[in-house]
Amino acid sequence: MKFEDEAKGAEKHMDILGSLIIDSARLLRAAFERRIAQAGLELTPGEALALINIADLDGSRQLDIAARMGVEPMTLCAYLDKLETLGLVERQQCSADRRAKRIKLTETSGEMIGSIRNELNVILTQATEGLSEENNRILREALVLVNANLQATVPSAALQTAPDESR
Amino acid sequence: MKFEDEAKGAEKHMDILGSLIIDSARLLRAAFERRIAQAGLELTPGEALALINIADLDGSRQLDIAARMGVEPMTLCAYLDKLETLGLVERQQCSADRRAKRIKLTETSGEMIGSIRNELNVILTQATEGLSEENNRILREALVLVNANLQATVPSAALQTAPDESR
DNA sequence: CGAATTTCATAAGGCACCCTTACTATCTTT
DNA sequence: AAAGATAGTAAGGGTGCCTTATGAAATTCG
Numbered sequence: 001m002k003f004e005d006e007a008k009g010a011e012k013h014m015d016i017l018g019s020l021i022i023d024s025a026r027l028l029r030a031a032f033e034r035r036i037a038q039a040g041l042e043l044t045p046g047e048a049l050a051l052i053n054i055a056d057l058d059g060s061r062q063l064d065i066a067a068r069m070g071v072e073p074m075t076l077c078a079y080l081d082k083l084e085t086l087g088l089v090e091r092q093q094c095s096a097d098r099r100a101k102r103i104k105l106t107e108t109s110g111e112m113i114g115s116i117r118n119e120l121n122v123i124l125t126q127a128t129e130g131l132s133e134e135n136n137r138i139l140r141e142a143l144v145l146v147n148a149n150l151q152a153t154v155p156s157a158a159l160q161t162a163p164d165e166s167r
Numbered sequence: 168m169k170f171e172d173e174a175k176g177a178e179k180h181m182d183i184l185g186s187l188i189i190d191s192a193r194l195l196r197a198a199f200e201r202r203i204a205q206a207g208l209e210l211t212p213g214e215a216l217a218l219i220n221i222a223d224l225d226g227s228r229q230l231d232i233a234a235r236m237g238v239e240p241m242t243l244c245a246y247l248d249k250l251e252t253l254g255l256v257e258r259q260q261c262s263a264d265r266r267a268k269r270i271k272l273t274e275t276s277g278e279m280i281g282s283i284r285n286e287l288n289v290i291l292t293q294a295t296e297g298l299s300e301e302n303n304r305i306l307r308e309a310l311v312l313v314n315a316n317l318q319a320t321v322p323s324a325a326l327q328t329a330p331d332e333s334r
Numbered sequence: 335c336g337a338a339t340t341t342c343a344t345a346a347g348g349c350a351c352c353c354t355t356a357c358t359a360t361c362t363t364t
Numbered sequence: 365a366a367a368g369a370t371a372g373t374a375a376g377g378g379t380g381c382c383t384t385a386t387g388a389a390a391t392t393c394g
Contacts, residue, residue, distance in 0.1 A: 016307065017291055017294075017295070017303075017307055017310075018195060018199070018216075018287055018290070018291055018309065019190050019216065020307060020310040020314065021188070021191045021195055022192050022195060022196065022216070023237050023314050024191075024192070024310055024313055024314055024317070025188050025191070025192030025193075025311075026192075026237070026351085026352080027237075027314055027317035027318060028185060028188055028189060028317060029189065029380090030317075030319070030321070030352090030353090031317050031320050031321075032185070033379090034320075034322075044378085044379060044380085045379085045380090046379070046380060046381090048184065048205075049189075052328075053191055054219045061342080061343095062343065062344095063243065063252050063341085063342065070190055070193070070194075071348090071380085071381070071382090072381070072382060072383085073342075073343070073344085074343085074344070074345090074381085074382075074383085074384095075380075075381055075382075077343065077344055077345095078344095078380090078381090080343095081344090086344075091343095094342095097342080097389080097390070098342095098388085098389060098390085099341065099342040099343070099388065099389045099390065100341090100342055100389090101341075101342080106347070120185055123185070123317075123320075124184055124185055124190050125321075126316055126317070127184075127313045127317050128184070128312075128313060128316070129317045130312055130316070131309055131312055131313070134391090135305050135308075135309050136184075136309070136359085138305045138306070138309070139184070139305070139306060139309040139310075139313075140183065140184055140187060140303050141302075142298055142302050142303070142305070142306040143184075143187040143188065143190075143191055143306075144187065145297055145298055146191055146294045146295060146298070146306075147187065147190050147191055147194055148293050149293055149294045149295070149296050149297070150191070150194035150195060150197075150198050150290075151194060152294070153198050153201075153290075153293055153294075154194075154198075155201075159285070193380085193381080196350090196351095197381090197382095200350090211349085211350060211351085212350080212351090213351060213352090227356070228371075228372095228373065229371070229372065230370090230372085238351090238352070238353090239352070239353060239354085240371075240372070240373085241352085241353075241354085241372085241373070241374090242351075242352050242353075244372065244373055244374095245352090245373095247353095248373090258372095261371090264360080264361070264370090264371075265359080265360060265361085265371095266358095266359060266360045266361065266370070266371040266372070267360090267370090267371055267372080268371080268372070
């Protein structure tokens with residue numbers, strides 16, 4: 001059997017990117033989790049991020065929020081259960097469509113949202129320490145592009161964006 | 168609703184980076200999982216990545232491989248159980264330290280490793296489509312920096328930094 | 335109009351990732 | 365030789381996210 005490991009050097013810088021992204025996410029999530037716990041906020045990272053997204057989309061329906069977050073509606077539903085239990089959001093009947101519910105922030109949520117944003121801010125400031133403004137921008141733009149590219153490879157994404165189903 | 172969120176703009180580009188990284192990781196993992204399944208490789212992404220790392224560190228002990236991967240020894244242990252069951256790696260007694268085991272690739276693993284590298288390659292080529300060589304490099308360097316920064320915030324990181332001088 | 339289909343939220347269940355704690359066997363130090 | 369550190373691992377848990385199925389309401393259409 002002959003192995004074609006000659007190409008390994010060329011591929012190496014590729015598969016490293018995969019590890020880098022996955023490692024970043026793990027580290028980031030862990031750091032966020034630690035900070036949230038330290039700050040005494042009784043939320044998981046997923047719930048906290050959901051709340052942040054809801055803050056930007058106050059009054060939206062669950063489908064829209066889930067789409068914005070890039071998760072399945074069911075995944076968001078679980079977060080909302082928790083957030084509602086904690087009194088941070090409310091599910092209100094949508095008058096236009098009685099199947100749907102509008103997710104509204106409660107008055108008491110403001111403080112929590114501020115705290116979460118603050119923790120996020122600290123973490124990301126630490127994480128990007130030593131990164132030039134310019135490269136910070138490129139990093140974000142590159143990730144936006146990567147995400148769009150990956151999203152396009154999702155089979156069901158054909159329904160949303162791609163007109164091509166030559167699969 | 169009538170709240171002034173003037174400060175939000177300043178923070179926004181920060182917390183977006185967090186979402187971007189986490190989203191990338193989720194999309195990447197999902198894409199990898201799909202491709203691995205399609206290719207008929209009976210591995211999870213974590214197991215596959217472990218195997219790739221082992222390929223670069225053939226004959227190392229589990230602690231070193233775990234450190235390289237950035238996971239706890241126990242996490243790696245579970246991957247190894249699976250990889251060993253599949254006949255892709257072997258645990259060999261380390262002659263110098265009978266507590267330790269050296270992880271060796273089996274002969275049959277070459278094919279699997281090639282397949283995994285290939286799938287990774289395809290995914291990452293897709294993911295970085297439209298990204299200039301220059302920005303690709305900056306992306307990777309920025310992530311390396313971010314990972315190092317985040318790693319430094321881990322409480323137990325003080326313990327981790329020392330034991331690695333045999334490189 | 336009424337039946338079929340679609341859509342929104344959700345209940346139920348599952349897989350993967352990764353961790354902490356605790357234990358055994360083996361080094362290392364004193 | 366006794367005490368403590370270290371390599372691997374068994375056990376178990378929390379989180380993230382998914383798929384499938386269900387009930388209710390909306391929409392399409394014969």
